[in-house]
Amino acid sequence: MFPAPPTFEDLNVWAALPVIILSLWASVLLVADRFINNKFYVAAYSLLGVGISLVIALFQAGDLFDIGESGTAFEGMFMADQFTYVVNIVALISAAIGILISYEYLERTKLDRGEYYILLMFSAAGAMLMGSSNNLSMIFISLELLSIPLYILSGIRRPQEESEESAMKYFLLGAFSSSFLVYGIALVFGAAGSLDLGEIVVVAQTISEQEATQRYLLLIGAGLITVGLGFKVAAVPFHMWTPDVYQGAPTPVTAYMSSVAKVGGFAAFLRVLVTGLPIIAEGGDAAVWVDTLQILAALTLLLGNLVAIMQYDLKRLLAYSSIAHAGYILIALAAGGVPGVGDSAAQAALVYLAAYAFTNIGAFAVVAAIEKDDSTGTTMDDIKGLAVKRPWLAGAMSVFMFSLTGIPLTAGFIGKFWVFRAAMDAGLEPLAVLGVLTSAISAFYYVRVVWNMYFETGDAVVPERQQYLTSGLVITAAGTLILGLLPFILENLVRDASLAILR
């Protein structure tokens, strides 16, 4: 009746190899850091650890060798499937690029400390765990593992006031919203009697036929979890920390966290809502939370895009733009609540996240490249005439801006296309149309950046070329273009990602 005592194989430990390697590597490096004086080596070793983990994740995703079967591991706590692998890859790539673009920046702004890279690795591990959580308590813990390093990283530029304040606000609001997550988990547990997503979904379905009250408790639980995770992914109206923190944090940190927090947050979102709580409403219609998410998505799209228009500082502009992009992924998430669309919506979200990771980290990396040592020089005026002084940098930025707008032949277009199609499949045409309209609005401020670089003249001083940062830029720009030109790469990767248990 019950399974035999678990052995090492039963626990299926190898399935979690990438995240285990990353965590262990970070832990070892934490100790070793005390004995390494040249922080270059800490950065290099961190990159190596992320790289090893990434290679294994790629092998797992491509089914190239069989270590640990797909399916649950650690007695159902951990889920290793194609979704996990893709999340792993995106998080690890973000981490790798994050390390690359950080080194010189930290050095010249005198922030080079070993903990930086270690915290960065830990938070990547948190994001990976969020994508592989099959249990609500895992989601809580991995959320904290993702967040706490980010709280610290965003405040690492001390004793600068902005950095300090924004980190504190981020942390306090974060802790606050985490307690909502716990509250939500408690309610779901109270109604379903289990924390395991696979079991919650069974309960959710059986009670939906008889017990209205319990069903809506589940719904309220889901609502509270939405607040907790919505905060992480900067969905309106839980977004207020974003402009502050993105502006206050050191630019490479912003670059990294803008991507990894979204990857982790949305991965967990999809796991909880699509796998765990596809509560079917009367008459086999869409899940009840679809409406709530639609409202959130609409608010996020509108606010993010509209407020971005008038931003003068690039970091702040990109902060609002990242809020707006959370809105597009929320569209996919909302679509995921419609029966039969769950999987394609999850795939759309993954594609969008992958495209967004390359593009957005790249855009912030350009900002890091032009930023001065005293963390000024990131305004619209500072990029005037950049195309003349640094044509390749301006070219890369243009690629990122076009991709963020969603112009064809860039990764951004592929992501948007996937998302809008999922929305249409799910019958959420108004939301898709709103997405299209707000993309049109977004063109205005993204094009303005390109405009200032190419068609205005300015004499802002730009720091010297930075070798590692440039390599990070090459990777992100190439990634943005390659994913845009050869979308079947992503397609093959996400095709088997499947979340919905109920169909």
Added chain:
Amino acid sequence: MLYAVVSGFGAALVAPLIHQSVRRWSGWLLVLLPLALFGYFASHMEQISDGEKIAFAYTWVPSLDVELAFMLDGLSLLFVLLVSGIGALIVLYGSAYLADHPQLGRFYAYLLMFMASMLGVALADNLITLFIFWELTSISSYLLIAFKHDYESSREAAKKALIVTGAGGLALLAGLILVGIEADTWTISELASRKDVIQEGGLYLPALLLILVGCFAKSAQFPFHFWLPYAMEAPTPVSAYLHSATMVKAGVYLLARLHPSLGGTDEWHAIVTGVGGLTMLIAGFIAWQHTDLKKILAYTTISALGILVFLLGIGTGLAVKGAMIFLLVHSLYKGALFMVAGSIDHETGTRDIAQLGDLAKSMPFTAVGAGLAALSMAGLPPLLGFIGKEIIYEATQEAHDLLPLVLTAAALLANIFNVAAAAMVTLKPFTGQAAHTPKHPHEAPLAMWIGPVVLGGFTLAFGVASNLLLKDFFAQTVAAVYGKPYEVKLGLWHGLNTTLVLSVVTLVAGGLLYAYLRQILPIVKPLNVGEKLGPDRLYDIGFEGILDFASLTERFFQNGHLRYYLMTIIFTLSSLLILTMTTQIDFDSIQLNVDDVLLHEYLLAGLMIAAAITITMTSSRLMAVAALGVVGYSVALLYVFYGAPDLAMTQFSIETLSVVVLVLVLYRLPKFKDFSTPRSRARDGIIAVMFGGLVTTLILIITSEPLQSRLSPYFAENSYVLAKGHNVVNVILVDFRGFDTMGEITVLGVAAIGIFALLKLRPSSRKEE
């Protein structure tokens, strides 16, 4: 065929390099590409005229059915020939017009990129492929319009054009996706066969509207027409290419392309005919009130596009034939006239017709081209323009279902305006008295006059030998738009009938309008408020409105006060909760059950409440921390009472630790101050109590239902059997949920690093300040 499209992008990449190396002759070298393309496509003419179609497809995103699919039929052939042919003339023209411009190489690059995108639009046989090239035309045209970016006006114009057409493009994408979903195919040539499915589906109207918005924005139809006159800031070769013959016709092309699958419904007739008719009248009316050559040409272009849309809206075989012929007519004469306008501007230094006269003597070749084009524009035999106009009148008279009288009257009026405008742009500058111009006029170089002459020559040749040259080919073009075979006969003479009378009336009235222009202008000026208060103004107002709204929103949300952020979160959450609870939850099931509560439990609960309230009231930090400790210890006691000794142990030790830490840390901080006003405290209190009440209600609802824990029995039965542990909680933590606990330890470790980092960094950072 893929190479034919891609070659343009390739050439765009190397064009600046070529220009760098050969300088003077770069134009003559680069023109070979469009010429070769023209030749390549023209070589298919015979095949196409025989009714064949040539298709190619390359897989791109298989799971979404997106292919790079191309198809050459009568309609696309007409377009690609115009695009490549006029493109060749423009490359030459541009090489002379911008000969001294330092960034001529970049100009070639943009121009070739645009040409390639345009070819892609015309050849695409997949909705998504089409959209991609469509957007590429928007981007490359933006770069071209902004080419003279030293001027503020030029940049504004480019921005306007991009925003209007770009926004339209996205609407188009949404519409195309709707059509694709409804028809279950992305291949354009398959759409026609699924006409019924599309038109009867519920998505038809939204899809149609979205697609029309895209097409109208691109083809400068009312109310999106206002960007086109501004775009005249572009260098004249660009205007000649984009704004006469190619880009602005992309919208018309798409309407024609989708006519077999979307057309023929009442909605189509009403909207397309209505918008087209309105556009041709409004723009035609404005055209002859300007004196700037390019402005006149811009408005007549809008008017002509209106005529095309108008005809496609009518959608009879005759109307489609008229549209296709007129499309060719207009591309030829308008391309020529724009080039002429550019030449005049280039050679005399002005393009205000009031300052021009008698240029025919000094610029004879240009005058020939201009004359032929203007005659075609006015619709005089034996030029192709005459044939075009005749067919338009025939079509409007025959549109029996659609008020033929009104349509004919509208077409007549639009054509009269057209005649007057044609007279203005040629008679005034080239004849009459010589005027004093900023530069002394002389003939433009060969590269600049060859364009108008060649296009004028085509107009004449096609007019004279229309049936011979165009009949078979246009039969295929019309069939592609009409959706079924249609016999095309062309000729100058149709006998003495109403149509001919209308033509004569048009000419006479147009001539009179031109002759008495000076008398008429003051009368109509007051009518012309539309130009000032029209959609253009709306665009500006809307734009400022968005900016104001944006700053308002930011100020509202991003006020920097943490507590307002919290308040927003709580408020959103509470509203969601209340909404769900009031609509969905059955309150009768709540049971208030206090029978089994023991006295010491009451006391404990009372203690917690008292401590909690103390925290809010006290003004002493230590008191607050102590009260927090009391809450914590009470919670621990509760764990003891209710069978959770492990929790109690942990809670006791951790509570002690946190009190110690808090006291240590907070001792350094200032005393509690009352920062806030009583009013804000009352407000926060209400919010807090509301939320607390919600929580209480929720718990009451939950605990009124019996709970079936799914996992606990499993742990109860297996803790000892499988894991050899007597304490089930511990077994869960270290064994069944071992992974969980590992994560927990990591989190703590990370927090410790953070604390360490915060504390460690003090001395060094102090020094730097």
Added chain:
Amino acid sequence: METVLAFVIGILFAVGIYLMMRRSLVKLIIGLGVLGHAANLLIFTVGRLTRGEPPLIGKHEEVLSGTFADPLPQALILTAIVIGFGVQVFAAVLIKSAYRIVGTDDLDEMKSTDETQP
């Protein structure tokens, strides 16, 4: 008892949230602590209360029998307590260092990043 605790938890949540909306950082961090207790108690309560029977398997038995407190929420709470502690201490240190740099514990003084640029 669940009924009584429902009110206690409600009050704790209210107090926690009220404190978090104060301008003083010290009050805010204490509010965070109160919220933590409230959330733990909540989990405990919705897992249902069983008086006095800890989920311990007797020395000579192999399975739990009779009525016993639900071990699963207890495990979850244990995790939450420990993480809550980590968060609280981190908060304390962060606030202390913020105070040192900014020189006030009034949150309204800390909004330099939110000043809208021209």
